[in-house]
Structures are given as structure tokens and as C-alpha cells.
Amino acid sequence: YTVFVGGVIGEANSFEVFLNLYGELSKYLNVAAFSTSENAEICDITSLHSLLYERSLLETEKVFALNNAVLTKVKETNSEMVLIHVEEAMMSFSNSLTNGFGIVPYMISQIISPDFSICCLPYDCADPAFIAEFAQGLEGRFSFSPDVWHISNALLDHSVASEIQDANAIYTPVENVGSVIHRCQNTEETIGSLIEREFFMKCTADIIKDWEENQLVEIMN
Numbered sequence: 001y002t003v004f005v006g007g008v009i010g011e012a013n014s015f016e017v018f019l020n021l022y023g024e025l026s027k028y029l030n031v032a033a034f035s036t037s038e039n040a041e042i043c044d045i046t047s048l049h050s051l052l053y054e055r056s057l058l059e060t061e062k063v064f065a066l067n068n069a070v071l072t073k074v075k076e077t078n079s080e081m082v083l084i085h086v087e088e089a090m091m092s093f094s095n096s097l098t099n100g101f102g103i104v105p106y107m108i109s110q111i112i113s114p115d116f117s118i119c120c121l122p123y124d125c126a127d128p129a130f131i132a133e134f135a136q137g138l139e140g141r142f143s144f145s146p147d148v149w150h151i152s153n154a155l156l157d158h159s160v161a162s163e164i165q166d167a168n169a170i171y172t173p174v175e176n177v178g179s180v181i182h183r184c185q186n187t188e189e190t191i192g193s194l195i196e197r198e199f200f201m202k203c204t205a206d207i208i209k210d211w212e213e214n215q216l217v218e219i220m221n
Helices: 014-025 059-077 099-109 128-142 174-184 197-220
Strands: 002-007 031-035 081-085 116-121 148-151 154-156 169-171
Touching: 002 014, 014 031, 014 081, 014 116, 014 197, 031 059, 059 081, 059 099, 099 128, 116 128, 116 197
Parallel strands: 002 081, 002 116, 031 081, 116 148
Antiparallel strands: 154 169
């Protein structure tokens, strides 16, 4: 059973969300956690960064190496759940903000098919129309649509958009996020802030419930 955490841009609090989920889910299940962040090992989490950016490996070789790393860890720890985080942006944001063209997330998608997924949005992208369009893009590219959308307090820094291809972020006070979430809650999507305790606990409870139902299906099969 695999839980995936990614974001529209890398700065949209996805690593913080991932770490909080790992801490909470580990209270109930044996979780094998992986991240593409080079800072992951500091947090006692398996980092995939060195494999992804190893220049001596071809892209196809990297996919096989990533797959082996995940399978080896899962077998060694007899894990009940895989939690995987991609720090890199999921897709190009626009023609000027290409964000690595989503190459790293696409490579990761070749080794996992998430049962539950979370996408982290910048504050200024929390618009129902944008969410619907981005979800459609993820479905077409990765064959899954996020179960939960986390609204970050990060804003895209458009002042440097013409100078560099990667998105940079500035931050608004966390208190401002609430009004944006309220505006988006009339959609069919599950939208909120995973920094907010009640929403975070509901999300983890939903993951554990879905994991339990998944185990029952496997037993019946």
C-alpha cells in the first residue's frame, strides 16, 4: 500500500507534510519512508536523491535502481506501507516556469502506483479552476488524481519568472490560508491545510481506513 506526497512546486511545504504524515502513520503501522530530498537522511528517512542525480547512470538504469532500493527497504523492514515524497515539481507550471519538466516525478511514477496521494498547492494556485485543470493533467501524465489537496502559505514569486525556469516562493502568514480554503470547499475535491490539526488527523485516519480496507480485499482475493 503506497501513499504519495508531491506538489505543484517544491516549495509548497510538501516535505513538512511528508514528515508529519510519517510521524503519525508510524504510530499505527510499520512504514517505509522514502524522499527525493537530499535532506531526508538527516530525518532518518531513506533518500533517493543520490540515485536520481547519479550522472554515471542512464535514466532507465536509475528507474531500475530506484525500484531495487524501495523493494530492498520494504523487505528488510517487513513494511506494511510505503510513504514516498517527491520534492521536485510534478509538472511544468507554464512555458516560462518549466520546473524540471516533471522528469523526476515521472521516473518515480514508473516504480509506484499510489493508493492514496496528496498534492501540495501554493497559496495563489488554490483556485477551483486551476485545481481541476491540474488534476486532469496529473491523471493524464501519472494515471492518478490527488485524494487530498494541501494549501500551502507559499506564493509563486513572479518577479523572477522571466529570469529563471524554476519556481521560487515567498510566504504569506499561515492565517491567510483559511479564507482561501473556504473559497475552494464547494468543489468535489478534498481541500484543506495539513498544518491544521483537525484536517491533518482526518487525512491520516482516512489513509489508515483505506489501508485496512485494502488489506481485507487482499485477504478475500
